[in-house]
Structures are given as C-alpha cells and as structure tokens.
Amino acid sequence: MMGPLAHHPALESLLSCSAGAMPEASAAVIASHVSLCPVCRSELALMEQIGVALLDTIEADTEMSLRPELLANDDTRVATSDEPPIDAPPLGEIPAPLAYRVGASLDQLSWTPVSPGIWLHPIALEGSKQHTLQLYKISGCMALPEHGHGGAERTLVLRGSIIDGGATYRPGDVTEKGEEDVHAPSTGAGGDCICLVAMEGESLFDIPPIRASRLANEG
C-alpha cells in the first residue's frame, strides 16, 4: 500500500467526474487516482451529495408508475452473498478501474515502440474519438521535448517518476496540463516510468512516430 499521495487532481476535475460529465479518457485517469486515494474518495463522495440534492430539486413533469411486470418477473432480487463474485482483479500496480480493462500486471502488457526510449499501449474507448487514453512506458532519466497541448492532458504515474516544473510525481500522483501549458517533463532515475495519459486534442504524442523521433533527436 502506498503512502499519502502528494499530487491530486484539481477539485473541479473531481467535481466533473462526480457529475458524470468528464470525458471518458480523463475520467479514466481521475477514477484510477481516486481508487488509490482515500482523500479524493472522500471528496468525491461529498460531491455526489450535490448530485443527490439537485436530483431532489429537478422538476418532474411526468408521472411514472412502476411497471408491475418488472417486479412480478423479477426473481433477481437475491442477497448479495448468493451472487457470483465479480472477478476482482488482484491488487497490483494497476488501479482497479484500469485493471478491468488491461489486466493487473504492467509487465504483461504489449508495448508498441514510438521512438527511442518511448513505448505505448493504447486503451480502446467506446465514445469520442477526439480523446485518447494510453499507457506510456518511458526509459528512466529521459528528457522529453518541450511540447504544448491541443487540449487537456492528464497523467497518472504508475511506476517510476516524472519530474515536471520542479515537482516530482510518483506512483498514484496526477498531473493535469491545459491548453495554455507548455512543458518539458523528464523521467526520474531508477528504471522505466509507466504512466496513464489521457489527452483531449493533439499533443506531442499524437504526432506520428517518425516525426516524434525526429523531435526527440532535435530536442
């Protein structure tokens, strides 16, 4: 179990998740952090009370009756102990929400090389194609070229560390960058860094591999 985390998502990002309004790639990063972070879990539970309060005040101009056949045919109301257990992924380096999609081991993932020292593992999303969710593996002690963003970029560190703007991000930590941010992160010493990255719009890592490699060399 990791200690208290140093870098959390912004409150407005958590709020958007609790509202169910966060684009799914970013929601994956935030929810994965939340599953590791009791502090943010408490915030989220509190934020959900805003949703509850608003649902209480929403105007309902229609009447609805319970469809009798639903309950009559409903023999599914069983005690939870009778339900087959959900296959909970073993606890590992991969946060539970993510483990449901990619498995529980970072060492068993397939990686596609992007440029020297950088590999990626894309995660399929159901909805918008404008957003991407990817795992990145980046060699330790590697400086990435300075880059801007076409939209928000949210990163959750899973292994190793990222140094960005004077701060060090360790496993469980989140860093959020906006359209206005230009940064040149690097990875820390001590082996590969693996992180989950959600991007809205284009950034360095949307550039095709060959160009990314050239940029890396120029940088």
Place this chain on the structure above:
Amino acid sequence: VRKTMADVLQRVAATGDVDAFRQLFESYAPRVKSYMMRQGADANTAEDLAQETLLAVWRKAELYSDDKGNATTWIFTIARNLRIDRLRKELTWVALPEHFDQEASADAAPDAILIGEQTRIRVQRALAKLPADQQQVVMLSFIEGLSHGEIAEQLGLPLGTVKSRLRLAYLKVRDALKDLQ
C-alpha cells in the same frame, strides 16, 4: 419527506416490501426520467433507464442501512453511470459507492463520510445560496452532463472561468459541512 423516504427504503430492505418500493419509485423515477431527458434521451428511453435505475436499488436493497449512505445516493450514482453508459455510450470509470458493490471494500478503509439528514439539508441550503453564475455551472455539469469545455463553449466563457466557478461552488458546499465531517 426525507425521513419517510429513509423509512421506506428500510422497509424495502428489511421485508422486501413492494408497496414501500412503489412509494420510492413514484417519488424518484419521474425525476430520473427528467435527468435522462436533459442528456438528450427521448421519453421512452428515459423511462426505461429510470425503471432500470430504481430496479437496481430494489435488487440491492438488502445492503442498505443508515450508516452506509442512503438510497438517494444510490439512485443518483446509478443514474449517472447509466447515463454515461447508455446515452453517451462511453465507458464508466467512476465506481458506484463502495458499499453498493461489496467487493470494492475489501482493501480500502471505509471512508468516513456521514451522509445524514443534516448533510442533505446543508448541501441544499449551500446550493441555494450560491451566486447565480456558480449555480449555473453546477447545474450544467450535474444535470446537463456538460464537460468543462462544453460549458465554456455554451456560456462563451474562458475555460479557466468555468473551472474556478465550479471550484468556488464546491468549496462553499464543503465549507457548509465542515463541522459535520
């Protein structure tokens, strides 16, 4: 009304009381239907999703107890996740409350969130007291399901303004609950 609703759910939980469940249903299903329609669902789809939301509560009613949260929290979070899954056709990442799916609580310590009568009243009061511009972004986020970017576009505001209004609104709600935590 609230207290009655809690009693109603207790009866649903304890005895599988169909009449009690019907009462809960008639109070909340139309609101969940409206909530779905605000995301763009047609009336029939919205009604189906409202039925499904309430039925999920019925199926899990044994797990309900006062110290674990409340039925309305379930209703909101189930409806929220159904809306993401069925209407937006996206993966849902944010889990339902931990006590809803019991397997989630194996490792994580139960979070000390006291969601009682006082919490409910204070959240509603704090929301009612928010400046109109903050109320607006909270509604657009929670009820219309708009992202920060979509809210900025709709209101013609810089993204940073939307974020700071949401943040300020939440801080006021949290502040109103400070001595309950």
